Amino acid sequence: xxxxxxxxxxxxxxxxxxxxxxxxxxxxxxxxxxxxxxxxxxxxxxxxxxxxxxxxxxxxxxxxxxxxxxxxxxxxxxxxxxxxxxxxxxxxxxxxxxxxxxxxxxxxxxxxxxxxxxxxxxxxxxxxxxxxxxxxxxxxxxxxxxxxxxxxxxxxxxxxxxxxxxxxxxxxxxxxxxxxxxxxxxxxxxxxxxxxxxxxxxxxxxxxxxxxxxxxxxxxxxxxxxxxxxxxxxxxxxxxxxxxxxxxxxxxxxxxxxxxxxxxxxxxxxxxxxxxxxxxxxxxxxxxxxxxxxxxxxxxxxxxxxxxxxxxxxxxxxxxxxxxxxxxxxxxxxxxxxxxxxxxxxxxxxxxxxxxxxxxxxxxxxxxxxxxxxxxxxxxxxxxxxxxxxxxxxxxxxxxxxxxxxxxxxxxxxxxxxxxxxxxxxxxxxxxxxxxxxxxxxxxxxxxxxxxxxxxxxx
Amino acid sequence: xxxxxxxxxxxxxxxxxxxxxxxxxxxxxxxxxxxxxxxxxxxxxxxxxxxxxxxxxxxxxxxxxxxxxxxxxxxxxxxxxxxxxxxxxxxxxxxxxxxxxxx
Ligand SMILES: Cc1cc2nc3c(=O)[nH]c(=O)nc-3n(C[C@H](O)[C@H](O)[C@H](O)COP(=O)(O)OP(=O)(O)OC[C@H]3O[C@@H](n4cnc5c(N)ncnc54)[C@H](O)[C@@H]3O)c2cc1C
Ligand code: SF4
Ligand code: SF4
Numbered sequence: 218x219x220x221x222x223x224x225x226x227x228x229x230x231x232x233x234x235x236x237x238x239x240x241x242x243x244x245x246x247x248x249x250x251x252x253x254x255x256x257x258x259x260x261x262x263x264x265x266x267x268x269x270x271x272x273x274x275x276x277x278x279x280x281x282x283x284x285x286x287x288x289x290x291x292x293x294x295x296x297x298x299x300x301x302x303x304x305x306x307x308x309x310x311x312x313x314x315x316x317x318x319x320x321x322x323x324x325x326x327x328x329x330x331x332x333x334x335x336x337x338x339x340x341x342x343x344x345x346x347x348x349x350x351x352x353x354x355x356x357x358x359x360x361x362x363x364x365x366x367x368x369x370x371x372x373x374x375x376x377x378x379x380x381x382x383x384x385x386x387x388x389x390x391x392x393x394x395x396x397x398x399x400x401x402x403x404x405x406x407x408x409x410x411x412x413x414x415x416x417x418x419x420x421x422x423x424x425x426x427x428x429x430x431x432x433x434x435x436x437x438x439x440x441x442x443x444x445x446x447x448x449x450x451x452x453x454x455x456x457x458x459x460x461x462x463x464x465x466x467x468x469x470x471x472x473x474x475x476x477x478x479x480x481x482x483x484x485x486x487x488x489x490x491x492x493x494x495x496x497x498x499x500x501x502x503x504x505x506x507x508x509x510x511x512x513x514x515x516x517x518x519x520x521x522x523x524x525x526x527x528x529x530x531x532x533x534x535x536x537x538x539x540x541x542x543x544x545x546x547x548x549x550x551x552x553x554x555x556x557x558x559x560x561x562x563x564x565x566x567x568x569x570x571x572x573x574x575x576x577x578x579x580x581x582x583x584x585x586x587x588x589x590x591x592x593x594x595x596x597x598x599x600x601x602x603x604x605x606x607x608x609x610x611x612x613x614x615x616x617x618x619x620x621x622x623x624x625x626x627x628x629x630x631x632x633x634x635x636x637x638x639x640x641x642x643x644x645x646x647x648x649x650x651x652x653x654x655x656x657x658x659x660x661x662x663x664x665x666x667x668x669x670x671x672x673x674x675x676x
Numbered sequence: 677x678x679x680x681x682x683x684x685x686x687x688x689x690x691x692x693x694x695x696x697x698x699x700x701x702x703x704x705x706x707x708x709x710x711x712x713x714x715x716x717x718x719x720x721x722x723x724x725x726x727x728x729x730x731x732x733x734x735x736x737x738x739x740x741x742x743x744x745x746x747x748x749x750x751x752x753x754x755x756x757x758x759x760x761x762x763x764x765x766x767x768x769x770x771x772x773x774x775x776x777x778x779x
Binding site for chain 1: 684752
């Protein structure tokens, strides 16, 4: 890039976003949505000297965004000045609980190594703060950010995508490349027939509250057994979490608030005859959860959908003049044990950005020239993880009653039996506990079949 | 000792109080609608009403739901829930609608 363009870029970055500048053909690439995927793409392209316009509908990046959540940071750490990132706590414990109506059976991990940098690249964050910071990192590399602007459609020339329509007074903005990073509610990609609308079996509704403890100092540290900036990630499944629905509950510790929520498939939410809000209330009053959230006050109530169709739902990722990244491309791993989308959003934005910069250097915009983006994703953890777990969702769906109702109950009663205090010898309790679990899974044959069905979880 | 499970009282705030925690900039008109009112009138499941975490969709007298769009959290669940694909869902104009401080 010539020095003049650098100067021009600086002034452009400071323009009043509410005036009516003519952005047409000023930019090499337009990114739709300043979420994690969009900012990663913008940052990557700006870093390679492309003129990038990042368009966000919210009043600031993150203003419309909601997640659980733990941010997974292996790629972000490399792309940014990560020391300055607004992080809440690092994850020092991960806990998985099965809840029946009254019981909890939990497994907890607190590896010593997670206390030291880079903390397994897992941090709780609040998206309002984090997304704003991340977009700022892209702006520092030269990206132009406009907010309060919604992209309403794509501009085509023949089959090629050559720009976007917006709800701004000047409307159309043309550029050789468009990156669709609009998240799971991808109205633009769907409107342009770049993907189909997900069915409700493949989308979860999530409701979440950020809670604070106004009357209790150190409530978070005490209840979650934490010191300083260590944090906890608690996942819950079973009928005590979300009834007989496919999904679960979560609690994450922030610096001085906690995030509590439930997420379950829309298909089940409508069948349950209980509003998502009521499901959240029930989860919070479960005997295992209530002591963690008592005396808390709601600071924020939020809701959002999670695309969870897995590898099979990923659309064509590149088109002539465009690439789809992040949740818009369905890149979320949600299988009960893992809930990861942040790392996939950032990685896909980064890979798409790199590819576009290379294509721009070669002077090409056709889908063929962008093919190295899907290839890079295929070879990365993103598609490998999605493909690895696709089978799990299908199997788990078939075993749903067993996994979410029968087993949590059986484990709880086996545990009670195993530790039962009476005047029978331990051997009697052990045998009875074993029988309870075996009965639940259909005897030895059932257990062997179950182990075989889920062998890939451990192999 | 009590035989009841030891559940401390958890006060769940009302939906009104919860919705009060988020900022809403009214863009002036609704970003939500139904495509064909007759489809809603014959729809028996009202899944839009059931899934909405903000009570935006409400059962209407004539079978067509009424929409209190000012409560919308923009989660998009109603859009996926309706099996008749009868929900019109747009983003509120010029960045209006809900703003989350934390997310
Ligand atoms: C309840 C919940 C819990 C989750 N928990 C976790 C977790 O703990 N860990 C984890 O790794 N992942 C989690 N995820 C998944 C993760 O949040 C997503 O995968 C990730 O945020 C996707 O990033 P994105 O940039 O693709 O989309 P988004 O973060 O959704 O960003 C999209 C952006 O585009 C903007 N936009 C949309 N349309 C337009 C338009 N037309 N014009 C202009 N701007 C537009 C939006 O305002 C938004 O800023 C969770 C998701 C949910 C909903
Ligand atoms: S919007 Fe859909 S789900 Fe709601 S009443 Fe109409 S047809 Fe039924
Ligand atoms: S988007 Fe969500 S909050 Fe808004 S009306 Fe639809 S279901 Fe309700």
